[in-house]
Amino acid sequence: MMSQNDNSKDKQIARLEAQLLMLKEQLLQSEKLASLGQLAAGVAHEINNPIGYVSSNMKMLAEYSDSLINLVKLLSQQVDEAKRLPLLAQFDFDYVCADLPKLVQESEQGLNRVVDIIHDLKDFSHLEEVEFVDADLHQGIQSTLNIVSNELKYKAGVVKDFAALPPVRCIPSQLNQVLLNLLVNAAHAIEQHGTIRISTGFDDNWVWFSVSDDGKGMDEVQLGRIFEPFYTTKPKGQGTGLGLPLSRSIVEKHQGVLDVSSTPGVGNCFTVKLPRQPQR
Ligand SMILES: Nc1ncnc2c1ncn2[C@@H]1O[C@H](COP(=O)(O)OP(=O)(O)O)[C@@H](O)[C@H]1O
Ligand SMILES: [Mg+2]
Numbered sequence: 001m002m003s004q005n006d007n008s009k010d011k012q013i014a015r016l017e018a019q020l021l022m023l024k025e026q027l028l029q030s031e032k033l034a035s036l037g038q039l040a041a042g043v044a045h046e047i048n049n050p051i052g053y054v055s056s057n058m059k060m061l062a063e064y065s066d067s068l069i070n071l072v073k074l075l076s077q078q079v080d081e082a083k084r085l086p087l088l089a090q091f092d093f094d095y096v097c098a099d100l101p102k103l104v105q106e107s108e109q110g111l112n113r114v115v116d117i118i119h120d121l122k123d124f125s126h127l128e129e130v131e132f133v134d135a136d137l138h139q140g141i142q143s144t145l146n147i148v149s150n151e152l153k154y155k156a157g158v159v160k161d162f163a164a165l166p167p168v169r170c171i172p173s174q175l176n177q178v179l180l181n182l183l184v185n186a187a188h189a190i191e192q193h194g195t196i197r198i199s200t201g202f203d204d205n206w207v208w209f210s211v212s213d214d215g216k217g218m219d220e221v222q223l224g225r226i227f228e229p230f231y232t233t234k235p236k237g238q239g240t241g242l243g244l245p246l247s248r249s250i251v252e253k254h255q256g257v258l259d260v261s262s263t264p265g266v267g268n269c270f271t272v273k274l275p276r277q278p279q280r
Contacts, residue, residue, distance in 0.1 A: 189215025
């Protein structure tokens with residue numbers, strides 16, 4: 001016969017098992033994300049080389065095609081009009097002359113876009129990188145913004161409120177990771193369409209950046225829990241509850257502070273404060 005005690009123990013075990021299963025799934029999810037980042041970095045690296053020579057070939061192509069067009073024009077002046085005009089017409093020469101520079105220019109713009117994306121990806125996804133360097137925070141912010149702007153644009157306009165900053169001793173790719181999480185969280189907190197503001201500033205001791213949004217905000221109870229690993233209010237598949245604990249540990253590794261202030265229904269602001277002179 002089962003006692004009441006056994007029964008409640010069974011329930012407890014079942015609950016713990018369910019919890020364990022969920023944690024395992026979330027770990028798998030974050031593992032997948034990490035390997036995705038590495039994959040992206042690898043692909044970016046591989047594409048870099050061919051893009052390099054295609055870009056420089058494109059520049060030569062622009063020059064050569066200019067010369068060729070000029071040569072044909074000069075040569076054709078040596079030919080009787082009666083022969084020249086049908087020939088030029090046969091090869092659509094006027095059209096080609098007008099279109100070729102446009103094609104080359106568009107291709108160059110496309111290539112530049114690819115180069116920018118690769119640059120951002122490399123900047124962003126060197127997650128294994130653990131070297132502290134003196135870096136320009138704004139550069140990292142811009143790269144991260146370029147990467148997520150597509151995700152953000154349906155939810156929010158992004159306002160940049162940048163002060164001129166001194167260089168900061170940091171691991172840039174890891175701070176990018178923090179900013180990414182804050183931006184995605186801000187977008188998730190906005191129900192319809194809102195504004196996300198990224199501000200930067202400094203004083204004698206600190207350099208900081210903050211991400212504020214006019215989304216749904218948080219109450220005291222939520223605020224007390226957001227740094228708990230696996231705490232999430234998002235539906236399954238959207239939230240892992242790991243973003244903020246991870247962000248906080250990155251900021252603390254920089255001897256910095258991750259501050260938050262929130263008002264339900266009004267919005268939310270996270271501030272990452274980094275020491276200007278970290279202790280070695
Ligand atoms: N900008 C924000 N506005 C309102 N709530 C937020 C904001 N950022 C984080 N939160 C709350 O903190 C929780 C934990 O965030 P996080 O650790 O990044 O995990 P996740 O985003 O996967 O849920 C979120 O589920 C949400 O409830
Ligand atoms: Mg998050």
